[in-house]
Amino acid sequence: MNNKESQKVLERRDFFKKTAALSVTAIAGTSLVSSNARADDPAIINNVPWGxxxxxxxxxxRYGMPSKYExxxxxxxxxxLASGNFRASIAVAPIQESMGIITPxxxxxxxxxxxxxxxxxNEYRLMIHGLVEKPIVLTLEQLKRYPSVTRTHFIECPANGGQEWRGPQFNSVQFAKGFMSSAEWTGVYIKTILEDLGLKPEAQWMLAEGSDNSEMGRTVPVDKVLDDAMIVWGQNGEALRPEQGYPVRLLLPGWEGNLCVKWLKRLEFATEPWYCKEETSKYTDxxxxxxxxQHFYANEVNSTVTSPSPEIDWTHLKDGDIVEIEGLAWSxxxxxxxxxxxxxxxxxxxxxxxxxxxxxxxxxxxxxxxTYKKGEVLQLTSRAMDDAGYIxxxxxxxxxxxxxxAVYHRNAVETWEVNAKxxxxxxxxxx
Amino acid sequence: MFKLDRKLIITASAAAAVALFTLGCNGGETGTTASTKVNGKATIDGGVTYPVVNGKTGPYYVNPQVAQVAPKLYNGRVPTANELKAWDKDIMPDGTGLPEGSGSVEDGEEVYDAKCVMCHGDFGSGGGGYPALSKGNAYDLQKTLTNNRWKDPDADGPTRVFGSYWPQVSTLFWYIKDGMPHPFSKSLTDDEVYALVAYVLNINEMEIDGEEVDDEYVLDREKFLKIKMPNRDGFEPNIAGPGALDRVRAYYADAKNFGGQNLHQGAERCMTNCQKETAKTKRINGGITNFLPPMSDVRDLPAVKEVKVDPVAVYKSTCAMCHDSYLAPGSAEWSGYLAEGMDTVYAKGIKGTEGGMPAKGGTDLSDANFKTVVDYITSGKVK
Incomplete structure (x- = not known):
């Protein structure tokens, strides 16, 4: 925040430097458009180095990177929010900077x-077994040979906003609501694979297990498996990133991010649920x-204002400026x-x-x-609805x-207050 | 093959589909075909699904050929018995997967002090950001789960540790065996895991079949299966046994169970006076601010540490294309230029010349780094 403040001071100082030689009215804030005595912008007047x-x-x-300025x-x-040297931990997305509905x-x-x-x-294997007629082991190449589907879905940690049940804690939309991101995922519906494997009628639950050192596992009801559950390997047109489970993760659209097991290794079907660590000790409300x-699946309807934000505020706006209040909604x-x-x-x-x-x-x-009025105080609260009837x-x-x-699944309306400054x-x- | 009633791929016509599926839309602007029911049953999560109607699920087209070929797709192979044994190591509450073995509290303490204490703290008290394994007597602490700071923020909160909260002890054995110790997981023997479980039961002051898990206790498979966690009935909906999925469906069909607000069949939403009169503005008091890296939206060049480049490598990748044929490294052709002094040579290189030398040869090297390349080209030697 200090950087940002100093940048603003700099900008203001530059502005006054540019206008100092000009009329007093220009300094007093008369519109630059109507003023006859206007400062020339050096970014236009001078040759720029890259030109x-x-x-x-x-x-x-060979693999492009963002501009250094970003x-x-x-x-x-x-x-x-860090356990053990940032191994059992979270890094949150800068949603105050996000555009559209895709996270890079x-x-x-x-x-x-x-x-x-x-x-x-090359050493990746996926095993599907338990209550299926034909169990299977797949290499990555064999898995990717199944006909693929591509779907745009957010993944949200159900603890998004979970630090704020008792009151606001984060003066930041990145931390208050950034335990989520969105991508276009490519993979195969599990139901497509099961068409041949043959799910036995008594199968009620599926264990999904990761191959990381914690063997992150979760139990999934077959309803979801037979609806839209996917095994994905593609993220925004390229391979999954390691942070998202390269080479393969489970994707249960709309459900807790924790259920979308990364580095997916094994799917087992059974009549009884498993009681994994992350569905008993944690991820219970x-x-x-x-x-x-327990087994709180869907992230409920939610929304937030993302612009303005504590990170990128309205202190630079002038009276009468027309501004777009923007945000995200998801269910x-x-x-x-x-x-x-x-x-x-x-x-x-x-x-x-x-x-x-x-x-x-x-x-x-x-x-x-x-239309912004200089000095106005606003409490911006967004409220979303979905086609399941929830608000x-x-x-x-x-x-x-x-x-x-409860820690998890907090989806009450969120408020961002714009003060007089x-x-x-x-x-x-x-x- | 699974039975027809479990298939969700709906090939019915649009008209039939509308008759079959409840439209969950709430005066929506998007008009997708959403259903709150699947084969007459409520969805498992209280949400909607998008059956394939007219070749689309929601907004997405579906390749109809996939449904035809899917029953014939088997791209892998059947796992061997040893492969199944190697990977199918989960442990369920009924003892499925639980190996034979035994371990004492005493041995558990020894393993704990050698491999666990640095993260989980003395006697499982927690630390280093890792969870505590005990906060005292499990049976007493289970009673704190009704503590809720919603009316009195200064009251004691609930204590959720293994002894007071976890519904099944199988989870503990499974997780220690698979995931612990974090940097060397899957390295403990079954007997060591039994010993560690015994130790964790001991520090949670638990009992098995009426017998206290004291310092002398030796745990084995038979005794393990008699462990009853104090909070085993503390969770809803009940997911164990027959009818579990129906209970889950019923639970999420009722918004009151999980604090949801359902407008049910398009009831009007509140647009005025939507907050209780008692609701006031609550501001951050202290809060969490130690963000890493610090928050900033400034667009400037990052501070970078100068890394010395290899002048020969830079020459080969960037300069050789032109310089190999004129003013090559160490060439006698340089003598006239060098007579002007190195400062002039550097300056011409950095700014570029009308003779065709691009500024810094088109690189974005620092001046210092670029000068080492100039030194190499003019002398043929690396200083």
Missing amino acids: QKWGDPVTKN HNVLRRNTKL NGLFFSRCHGGVAQIDP LKPTGKAI GMGTITGVDLSFDGGRNYVKANLKGLVLPKSWTRWSYIH QPTIDQEVSVMGVE GEVNHVQIRS
Whole structure:
């Protein structure tokens, strides 16, 4: 934040330097467009260095990298969410910088339970066994020979926002809501493979197990396996990144990211569930009754404002500027059908506008055009709905059922307060 | 082959499909064919599915040939018995997969102190960011699970550790065997795992079949299968036994179970006065701020440490194309230029010349690095 502040000070200083020789009215803020005495922009007047010399040869980056100037657009972490030297840990995605409904592979959030495994694809094997007529072992090449499908889905850690059940903690949309990312995934429906393997009628549950050092495992009901569960190897048109389970992960569209087992090694079918570590000790939602929800699958309908944000605020806006308030909406239960926006912390809403592609179990972009009044104080709250009929609850509504100790699946409306200076702070509206 | 009633690939006509499937749309703008039911049963997660209608699932086209060939696709091979044995090592609550063996609390403590304590702390107290394995008596701590700080933020919260929270002990054996110790997983013998489980039961002050797991206790498979976790009934929906999937479907069909808000058949949503009157603005108090790396949206050049380049390698990849035929490394042709002094030679190289030398030869090397390349070309030697 210090960098950012100093940058702004610099920008302002530059502006005054440029206008210092000019009339007092220009300095007083008269529109540059209408002023006769305007500062020339050196970025236009002077030759720029890259305009007068060779650029890089096309041979330079055989695998392209972002501009060096984008070096602050990064996955970030915090020690409070880190176990063991960042091996059982999370790095969250900079959703304040994200565009559209796809996360670049290098910025996709990364959560692992024993470090990011680096797998030799030549030694990769997938075993499917248990209550199937014909068990199978597949190499990567054999797996990829199945007819593929490509689908755009978000993956969200169900602990997204989970640090804030008892009050706001993160003055950052990256940390408050960035435990998720979205990609176009390529792989095969498990039901396609099972057409031949033959699932036995008594099969109720599937164990999915990773080959990393923690053998991350989860139990999946066959309903999902026979609906849209996929085994994926492609992410945004290239191989999965190691952080996303290279060479193969399970993808259960819309369901907890933890269920989408990475570095996938084994699928076993059985009549009884398994009680893996990450579906008992963790990823269970303790309610005030003392009972905890186990097997909480879908990430429920959710949304947030992503612009403005504490990271990229409105302090640079002038009175009367027309600005787009933007955000994301998503539901693991279905397709986003609409988003409402409140300027007073969720007391009163207007309908916001969806934009771009609206896909099932996918990030969905929404926006609302606003005319900024310098000095106004706003509490921006978004609220999404899906075609399963769900709408985001207020914090009071959600807490009245779930209490504040659940950790996971918090999907109450989120509020971002714009103060009189245009700074943005994360707040909650609750009793 | 699995039975027809388990297939979800629907080939019915659009008209039939509309009759078959409940439209879950809530006055939506997107108009996809969503269904809250599958073969007459509620979805497993309370959400909707998108049956294939008119060759599409939701917005996605489906290649109809795949359904025809899928029953004939078998791209791999059958695993051998040894391969199954090597990988099928999961352990279920009924003892499926649990190996024979035994271990004492005393041996467990020894293994723990040698391989576990550095992460999990003395007597499983936690530390280093790794979870605690015990906070005291499991039976007492299980009673804290109704503690909830929703009304009194200063009250004690629930204690969720192995003894007080986990529903099954099979999970502990399985995870230690497969995933521990983190940097050397799958290295413990079955007897060592029994010993560690015995030790973890001991520090959680648990008992087996009425007998306290004291410092002298020796755990084996038979005793292991008698362990009853204090919180075994602490989870919902009940996923064990027959009818489990129906119970899960029923659970998620009711939004009240998990704090959801369902507008049921397009009821009007609240647009005015949607917060309780008691709801106030709650701001961050302290909060979590130690972000790594620090938050910034500045677009500038990153601070980079200068890495020395190999002038010969740079020459070969970048300069040789032109310089091999004129002003080659160490060539006598350089003498006239060198007479102007090295500073001039450097400056011409850095800025480029109208004679065809691109600035820095088209590289983005630092001045210092570029000068080492100039030194090489002009002398034929690496300094």
